[in-house]
Amino acid sequence: MNRKVNVGVIFGGKSAEHEVSLMSATAIINAIDKEKYNVVPIGITKEGSWMLYSGPIEQIESGEWEGISNKLLKDKPKENVFSIIPVGKEDHSIEQVVPMGLANKIDVIFPALHGPYGEDGTIQGLLEMADIPYVGAGVLASSLCMDKIYAKKLFELEGLSVVEYVVVLRNKLKKNMGEYIAEIEEKFEYPVFIKPANLGSSVGITKAHDRDEMIKGLNEAAKYDRRILVERSIECREIECAVLGNDDPMASVVGEIVPSHEFYDYEAKYFDDGKSKLIIPADIPKNKSEEVRQMAIIAYKALDCTGLSRVDFFLEKETNKIYINEINTMPGFTKYSMYPLLWQETGLPYDKLIDKLIKLALERYDDRY
Structure with missing residues (x-):
């Protein structure tokens, strides 16, 4: 490939790690070799809207990119590389993102996304379907x-x-809280760590030193995932x-x-x-x-x-x-x-x-x- 490689850097996303992604993307875009690569910043809002961004790089980390992108889309709507197509319900409350000619513009994607919808195989599956190369693990490895x-x-x-652990299911937590507590206390001494099964950057993780803290920690982790991991503390x-x-x-x-x-x-x-x-x-x-x-x-x-x-x-x-x-x-x-x-x-x-x-x-x- 003699010409410059077009690298799409995707940032933001719907996960609780949205802000971390903005920090990562800013650093990547600033450091990438502009002699070898054309950078195409692509932002995803917390609501899941995709937007092509062409404003100042320093305004990605601050979160100001979204307002700039919205203005650009109003002025030049054809520059959006994704089409938002409502499907599934008459009130159009569900939206599906469909790539529109992206494969002809982007040579490779750097998904600077962390957590669910970015690091769990979902964005990787979308890119596989769009037949676009991307940085990082594939669908299976990402999800595992x-x-x-x-x-x-x-x-x-x-x-x-691995450190010994117990798995707790959110849908059984209210009815079976006592049974879970008994199982955990029989297996481990306090303190214990409580983690959502699918989340990164230590979001939703707590360290419980007694029963009251464990109950609070289980309820906190349940905000983020249907399965919860309780580990022995070492x-x-x-x-x-x-x-x-x-x-x-x-x-x-x-x-x-x-x-x-x-x-x-x-x-x-x-x-x-x-x-x-x-x-x-x-x-x-x-x-x-x-x-x-x-x-x-x-x-x-x-x-x-x-x-x-x-x-x-x-x-x-x-x-x-x-x-x-x-x-x-x-x-x-x-x-x-x-x-x-x-x-x-x-x-x-x-x-x-x-x-x-x-x-x-x-x-x-x-x-x-």
Whole structure:
């Protein structure tokens, strides 16, 4: 391809991680090599409307892009690359997004989306149907990694250690709260962690130190998902490793997070003014670092990941045992996020990392048949 490659960067979305996506997209667009790539920013509002954006890049992170895009659409409606077509109900309250000629304009998509509708296989399925290459994991890997429960089951099948857990169903929570409490208290001592099965950036996660907090935590997690994960709490260090590649993935150096809060929650990750510390490389024994890197590759391959993923681990302080926590197929991508920082320390700077990810997306697309 001799001409510049047209890269569509999709940001925003309907998930609770909308604002994080704006931060990631801004960093990606600013850093991408403009000599090699034409960037086409595509925003999705919290309501699910798709808009082509051509305003100032700095107004993506602030959220001002949406008002600018709305004005552009009113002035030049034909510039919208998607057509919103009402289907299904007479009052047109359901809308379906249908690609209109997008494949002729975009060579590859960088979906800078986090959480449901962006990291769970849904946008990946849409892009597969539109026959457009895209950065990151495919449909199956995206959905499996997003689902903490099924990811744990597959980790266990691969012989990787996971922290013990109990699954709670939202539709049975009101009638069976007492039974769930009894099961959890019989299996674990307090504190316990409570997580929605399908969500990222620690949204909806709480740490319960007693029964009252556990009930509140279960109800909080139930706002986000129909299935809830309750895990045994361990005294640990939070260790992360970045993986890059398709069929022959590579693992980065290992990093450690020292959260400013009791655990690395949403506020600590993105809005604590740098109080949480990222230690790269992690100050752990070399054999433990190598064990983490090997486990990261095993997990990455087991769930059929491609492109990129950040694999998160716990290093138990008392036993020095490593537990795999989860895989994030589209981790935070600001210049200060763990994934690009790990690769920078490994020898791959941010702009080169973006370039590599685009090439991996095109390679995977060309290798389909």
